[in-house]
Amino acid sequence: MSSSNTTATVQTATRRLSSTAAALATKPMQNGQARVQADMHHPAVGETPAIHSFFEKVTGTWQYVLVDPATSEAVILDPVLDYDPASGTISTKTADRLLAFVEEQGLKVTRILETHAHADHLTSSQYLKRQLGGSVPIGIGARITQVQQRFAPVYGFDDNALLDDAFDVYFKDDQSFALGSLQCTVVHLPGHTPDHVGYVFGKAIFTGDSIFNPDVGSARADFPGGDAQDLYKSMQRLMTFPEDALLFVGHDYPPAPGRAPTTAATVAEHRKLWAAKDEDSFVSWRRQRDAGLGAPRLLHPSLQVNIRAGRLPPKDAQGRMYFKTPLAGVTDL
Template sequence: MQPHVRPFFHRDSNTWSYVVSEPEGRAAAIVDPVLDFDIRSGRTSTASAQALLDDVRERDLDVAWILETHAHADHLSAGDWLKRRLPRARLAIGEGIRSVQKTFGPIFNLGGHFPVDGSQFDHLFGADEAFAVGALTSRAIPAPGHTSDSNAYLVGDALFTGDSLFMPDGGTARCDFPGGSAAALYRSIQRLFELPDATRVFVCHDYGPDGREVACETTIGAQKRHNIHVREGTGEAQFVQLREARDATLAMPALIIPAVQTNIRAGALPEPENNGTRYLKIPLDTL
């Protein structure tokens, strides 16, 4: 089946979020929702998440899942905010989130009271676990490499790749975060390339290379023919060399510190302290 996919672009982080729904019927899922965050003032807002919520309400959709492709480093997740407004939706991520929590929990000194078992989420997908969005047959496909918890989601004929693949002229995502691996990403992409060429691919980020308009949709066939980092015929060693050389030139994402400590909590902000204010930590000389 071919689901309806409605994209939403968050310009501040170049992130695409999606509402994917049955072609006939009310069942839907939200993929990679963004919580607006101004690093200069420390203020959060929910305009981007509200746009997703307005869309599903206007179309009277029944949201079964809020799907995170991984614990993002470039934006804060609105998963928790949406879940509290969509009580029938289950907030889910891949089971690799446990290793990410174990890595970053000590970095942010979250202490023994912070569970590193993924229990902040309603569901942790196992490898190639099947799930349903109404009548849409769906599958969670492990895609480690960018991060150890990265998943892609195949919903009908629509593949949501997270940060594994960008648009063909954008290549692939970095692999130099803790738990990342260029070799693992190469192998993950080869698995995705086994899907039919006509599979629609929806990316999580686009930066408009060479000034083109931002875009979000391509196909597996186009990726295999044209991806600038990993098209058909690119060997693993060649890809690893290219990816690691490029990663060595990249600065840390501007929001990695607030984003990761929020996203390993399933998008929940820290509890208020005794003055009623919430605080995010900045570890010095660590990352």
Template sequence: MGFGDLNHGFTGTWQYIIGDQQTHHAAVIDSVLDYNKETGVIGSESADGLLEVIQTQGYQVQWILETHAHADHLSASRYIQESLIQRGQKAPLVGIGQRINQVQQTMADIYKIPQSELQNTFDQTFTDDSSFFIGALEARVVHLPGHTPDHVGYIIGHNIFTGDSMFNPDVGSARCDFPGGCATELYDSMQKLLAFPPDYRLYTGHDYPPKDRMIDGKVLSIPISYTTVGEQMASNKHVKTGTKKQDFVRWRAERDDTLSEPKLLRQSMHVNVRGGRLPATAVDGFKISSVPERVAFAKI
């Protein structure tokens, strides 16, 4: 299995490329468009970094995957899809978990999104425990609710791409105060991940490195993309082995009450429930002054 990870510094998002070295087919997980809400400029620097890796490795991308409808960044899925089509590749499928329809309806009510812009927004919606292939690599979908109800992870070999269901041990866990979020479900999802063999790697969707992070005996406040199940069991600050559900749920609720909403919440929701497309017409609170070529708009 070939592998690439790129960190988006502004949002702390880890973006991944997984490739089958035999067939050179690949998948992209949780891609990011750059966006400045003060200026309204949408950029593609981060997504272009992914495309550069794809080109260098000679990958044919089959899948552009989302772990959930992100609340802190705009998905680059359609920009990457169109860019690859223009390079002569067959259109990769944009996939997400089947419960995205629940999130779409919730956000449509909150942000007054027309139903016409939520039709056939994703190319594939995965059922729980379903499998698909990246070349000859088998991938399995695991439902990991709690942060959001649509949240899924992708199991590929001994690697699990966990999105926002479990963070690195010195960061802990994601917030559960978004619509449909649930601390009890998040605890259960984290326990599901901790039930895998200790050597399995858990690749996180975000990393917010604390100032006192220790790496190889040195204080290095740099982002890391994965730890093992064994490491998480031993030292996850929120749900290591022995942590009781009621203690986690109580602490998570108290913590979430102190958090402000993500800086790009409105803009992210508008794009991500539309399957990576910008709104067809102007919407309140979402300034757009410059858009790269190949960024898609929803159809009315």
């Protein structure tokens, strides 16, 4: 679901968003140290917050710091915890970059938000919460409990204490909350996962993995509880927003050489691609494509951490931690 036209569209969007960097007020360097720079910026306009976007290259993930300029209140959306599966090493370099930016800009983080239980990277929400004093609430869609119930037996999370109240806020459909003087509405966008939500701030909609940039297409819908028909309906719901609204994605995988990762395209740009796709043809295409995809590289570590809001697995009697990987195929050896 890509073409030279959609690639050109996203390249245009990249230039448009990058050109706004100069419009953002940032603090000068202090003590000769370089300022922490976001990878892309979008200025505050009306009911839309200032958007500072940080790209994590290993997993192709966009993380966002959204700011109400009137109050300097901020939320952090879909932050990444670094994990090297070959060595089993976890680090906080990516998350520390977000913290450094928040500190340099003098921001007050009031919430940490998750669009869903990610299956391709680990969340750093718990780490960020602790570094920010321990009281910043972590929010996610209320249907995360369905995902927890599905995967708890897979990973041996038999103790309800491991999952009960793992998150601080469980958003209901169309629930609203404040970011300083601004308002956000939470919308249910199932299909990629059943718990998936988007966050609507003015004319900026943070879509997670419910839609990708026009030259990339759509996210997969073959995870447990995922559904291609639900995904199509969620994408169509996004098409009902104003044509100049921006759909900010959770990942970007540039398909064309020379096209840098970008955060968003307008609803109008997406409509050009999806208007001609009826539900039956999309569902057939999505299911056929998903059938040929392998499991995400970080599937099992991600789920074990992410359904618990970023907490690592419990330690064993010797104080060691392990991720569990269920075996398939030949298991009678």
